[in-house]
Amino acid sequence: MSTGIVYAPALAHEKIGHPECNARISHILPFLEKAGVLADLVNVAAVPATAVQLEQVHNKALVNHVQRVSHSGGGLLDYGDTYATAESYELARLAAGAGMTAVDAIMRGEIQNAFALVRPPGHHAEQDRVSGFCLFNNVAVAARYAQREHGVQRVLIVDFDVHHGNGTQDIFYRDDSVLFVSVHLFVPRLFYPGTGSKREMGFAGGQGYTLNVPLMPYVGDAGYGRIFQELIRPKAAAFQPDIILVSAGFDAHWRDPLAMAGLSLTGYAQMGQALAQLADELCDGRILFILEGGYEIDVLSHGILNLFYTLLGQDNIIDPYGPMPQEEPDISSLLDELKQSHLIY
Numbered sequence: 001m002s003t004g005i006v007y008a009p010a011l012a013h014e015k016i017g018h019p020e021c022n023a024r025i026s027h028i029l030p031f032l033e034k035a036g037v038l039a040d041l042v043n044v045a046a047v048p049a050t051a052v053q054l055e056q057v058h059n060k061a062l063v064n065h066v067q068r069v070s071h072s073g074g075g076l077l078d079y080g081d082t083y084a085t086a087e088s089y090e091l092a093r094l095a096a097g098a099g100m101t102a103v104d105a106i107m108r109g110e111i112q113n114a115f116a117l118v119r120p121p122g123h124h125a126e127q128d129r130v131s132g133f134c135l136f137n138n139v140a141v142a143a144r145y146a147q148r149e150h151g152v153q154r155v156l157i158v159d160f161d162v163h164h165g166n167g168t169q170d171i172f173y174r175d176d177s178v179l180f181v182s183v184h185l186f187v188p189r190l191f192y193p194g195t196g197s198k199r200e201m202g203f204a205g206g207q208g209y210t211l212n213v214p215l216m217p218y219v220g221d222a223g224y225g226r227i228f229q230e231l232i233r234p235k236a237a238a239f240q241p242d243i244i245l246v247s248a249g250f251d252a253h254w255r256d257p258l259a260m261a262g263l264s265l266t267g268y269a270q271m272g273q274a275l276a277q278l279a280d281e282l283c284d285g286r287i288l289f290i291l292e293g294g295y296e297i298d299v300l301s302h303g304i305l306n307l308f309y310t311l312l313g314q315d316n317i318i319d320p321y322g323p324m325p326q327e328e329p330d331i332s333s334l335l336d337e338l339k340q341s342h343l344i345y
């Protein structure tokens with residue numbers, strides 16, 4: 001079985017001086033080629049999501065708002081720093097469609113797994129609100145599409161971007177067919193977006209189908225390894241997903257300029273390996289990674305490369321920066337609390 005790459009870099013979605021810039025992935029294909037993995041990947045061409053497909057997870061007003069601002073020449077979409085250019089509406093539809101086309105190829109058995117390298121990112125976009133550089137929620141659109149078009153019943157979404165996936169949580173908060181797990185830095189009032197506390201666990205029928213792992217600063221490879229083994233693995237095994245989608249942000253690396261987390265490239269690669277293995281055990285290897293954040297460009301490139309090694313079944317890990325140069329905190333008490341409230345034994 002083979003590994004797909006979907007590439008939708010949104011080169012014309014660009015604002016001078018903004019960290020979410022096209023240089024993040026504009027040079028990734030030559031980088032992957034030089035590393036010798038590009039030739040092994042199946043190119044999956046992205047098709048833009050239609051407004052109707054976006055409206056499976058967003059309300060019409062949001063979709064219209066992005067279209068209106070973009071088609072009037074661009075500008076800020078919110079009171080923060082989420083922007084659109086004249087081309088952003090089409091480019092954001094392409095980013096959302098990239099996940100859908102990857103889902104098609106995986107569900108038809110043409111490829112086993114894939115990584116969608118897309119911009120703009122998606123996981124902060126809520127049902128009715130753009131936010132945090134995100135226009136449309138790419139991973140949520142892909143999850144709903146898998147359910148509607150391919151008869152998928154249960155989708156596991158794992159979000160390891162350093163920021164809480166508030167948009168994805170909002171969209172699936174009452175839903176027991178999507179298990180949403182977010183591991184993120186949590187320093188309310190200081191660190192964006194401030195949501196994702198351990199008490200946010202879903203609502204009504206979705207109670208227990210949102211698992212937030214809110215971290216103190218500088219949790220690193222050891223902590224993330226424990227979170228996977230002690231929380232995510234048992235929670236996912238009980239849920240029995242038909243496919244795993246991953247909101248893959250690389251801003252939890254210790255060198256990232258926007259955050260204060262402690263993962264290394266090796267830790268990232270090990271998490272990717274653990275997720276791919278989980279997909280093998282639970283859902284015939286069906287796993288799709290969709291790019292979210294990651295603002296240290298060389299770290300991002302290497303993180304993407306290592307994930308492709310993993311998806312191709314190779315155990316190479318390239319880590320030029322090594323581990324975080326400081327001790328990481330012990331997270332035992334957080335893990336104990338979460339095991340109790342989520343009935344994980």
Ligand SMILES: [Zn+2]
Pocket residue numbers: 161162163249251292293294
């Ligand atoms: Zn992020």
